[in-house]
Structure formats: structure tokens, C-alpha cells
Amino acid sequence: MIEVKHLTKRFGDKTVLDDINMVFESGKTNLIIGQSGSGKTVLMKNLVGLLTPTSGDVLYDGRNFVEMDKRGKALIRREMGMVFQGSALFDSLTVLENVMFPLDMFSAMTLRERTRRAQECLDRVNLIDAQNKYPSEISGGMQKRVAIARAIVLNPKYLFCDEPNSGLDPKTSLVIDDLLSGITKEFNTTTIINTHDMNSVMGIGENILFIYKGHKEWQGNKDQVIDSTNERLNDLVFASDLFRKVKKMEIKEERKEQ
Numbered sequence: 001m002i003e004v005k006h007l008t009k010r011f012g013d014k015t016v017l018d019d020i021n022m023v024f025e026s027g028k029t030n031l032i033i034g035q036s037g038s039g040k041t042v043l044m045k046n047l048v049g050l051l052t053p054t055s056g057d058v059l060y061d062g063r064n065f066v067e068m069d070k071r072g073k074a075l076i077r078r079e080m081g082m083v084f085q086g087s088a089l090f091d092s093l094t095v096l097e098n099v100m101f102p103l104d105m106f107s108a109m110t111l112r113e114r115t116r117r118a119q120e121c122l123d124r125v126n127l128i129d130a131q132n133k134y135p136s137e138i139s140g141g142m143q144k145r146v147a148i149a150r151a152i153v154l155n156p157k158y159l160f161c162d163e164p165n166s167g168l169d170p171k172t173s174l175v176i177d178d179l180l181s182g183i184t185k186e187f188n189t190t191t192i193i194n195t196h197d198m199n200s201v202m203g204i205g206e207n208i209l210f211i212y213k214g215h216k217e218w219q220g221n222k223d224q225v226i227d228s229t230n231e232r233l234n235d236l237v238f239a240s241d242l243f244r245k246v247k248k249m250e251i252k253e254e255r256k257e258q
């Protein structure tokens, strides 16, 4: 569980995040949504320590990350896995070597153990057959899956993904969502996903934070999205009122059938 308390971030006199309060739960896919420029990436960077909040606290299972010294922060960082915008793979390393990289850096395992662990993770994302390929030789969706395998190789308690579906087609995005959701359940990770993808909201939105111009506008789950009367939320998720009405009807019909 990650608790965010009164988090504010300013750059100069520009307030990008304004008094955000939120609990990101373990074993759940927590989503951060909001229009471009609303502050999603800045929030995630404050959570993982790439930026320091102007004020406020971030608690990792009760441990106050903001107030910690370097050593304490380093320990918590070891419990984090991250998938950045783009896949950020090393072009000169094979898929297997990319996934092994965190183990090479941070574990005391033998080469054999590291290889085995990396292969387990590649297997988890269905990519064991691509282990000897280079990133340039595989598709964008596969690259994303390699990045996810790399993010989970150290058994993280906290998994952060900034726009994991950007640049992917809807079907491939579903595969990525299923994978992230599956991993979250399997390992009980606190997973936080920044997303623009409204299919993700309706698919894996178990706990959703909607940021509007830097403040917390709404919080709820995917079911509550459908019935929400928050105009800003409806505009973001359903784009137009007509589309919203159609979508709501569709979803309600689908549920009746189930």
C-alpha cells in the first residue's frame, strides 16, 4: 500500500500538483488518469523519488519515503519495479540480457541463477522464444512485455507503469493490461498505472485517481465511472455525451447477459 498525503509539487510559482491525498492499494491495479498535462507523470516521479515533493508525504506500507535518508530510500527503491514511457530497453543487449540487467546490478546470484530467474520472467510474459533477439528485432508490444519482465525480475512490491499502452494497438493494449493485472494478483503488488487508455479504465480500473489540472477531482472504481455524474470525468472517459450514453447502455446490457 502506498499512501499519499497532502502532496503538493511546484515548479517555480507553477503548482503542478495541489494537495493530493490518495491510497494506492496492494493487490490492485491502481490507475491515475487525467488529460495530457494534468500531472500524472509528475505524480509518479514524486512517488518513486525522481522528483521531491514541495510538501506532503509518501508512505510505503507506513514508511515515510520523503523523510528518509539516502540509504533508506535506496532500500525502498529495491522494492520498486518501473516501466517507463517508451520501453527504455538497451538496444545493444539481447532480450534476456535486458531482463537480467537488474539482477546483474543488484543481486548476488550466480550467472546460472540470474539466467534462470530472467527466463522465468520472460516465460511469464510469454516471450521465452525471443530471449536471444535484440529489441530492434521485436515489435513494440513485445518490447513492452520485455520491459514488464525486467520490471518484475527483482520481485517488486510496488510496480509503476507510465502509459504502458502508448503506441500500441487496442488488442495489444489488452494483452498488456491482462499481464499487469495478472502479475498484480499473483504477487500482490501495489501497481500504479498512468493511462490515457479508456479501455484500460473500464477493464482494469480497480482504484482510479482522476487528476484535473493538478488536483484530485474524483476517485472510484470502473463500476463507479459508469454511474458517475462528474462532468469532467465523463468528458475524459467518454469524450462526448452521446458516446457516454451509448457506452453506458452497452455496459449495462453486457452485465445483464453475464
Ligand SMILES: Nc1ncnc2c1ncn2[C@@H]1O[C@H](COP(=O)(O)OP(=O)(O)OP(=O)(O)O)[C@@H](O)[C@H]1O
Pocket (backbone or CB within 6 Å): 011, 016, 034, 035, 036, 037, 038, 039, 040, 041, 042, 043, 196
Ligand atoms: N521539470 C519540470 N519543470 C517545470 N514544469 C514541469 C516539469 N515537469 C513537468 N512539468 C509541468 O507539469 C505539468 C504536468 O506534466 P505531466 O508530465 O505530469 O503531465 P501528464 O499528465 O503526465 O501528461 P501526459 O498525459 O501528456 O503524459 C505540465 O504542465 C508540465 O509542463
Ligand SMILES: [Mg+2]
Pocket (backbone or CB within 6 Å): 040, 041, 042, 162, 194
Ligand atoms: Mg505523462
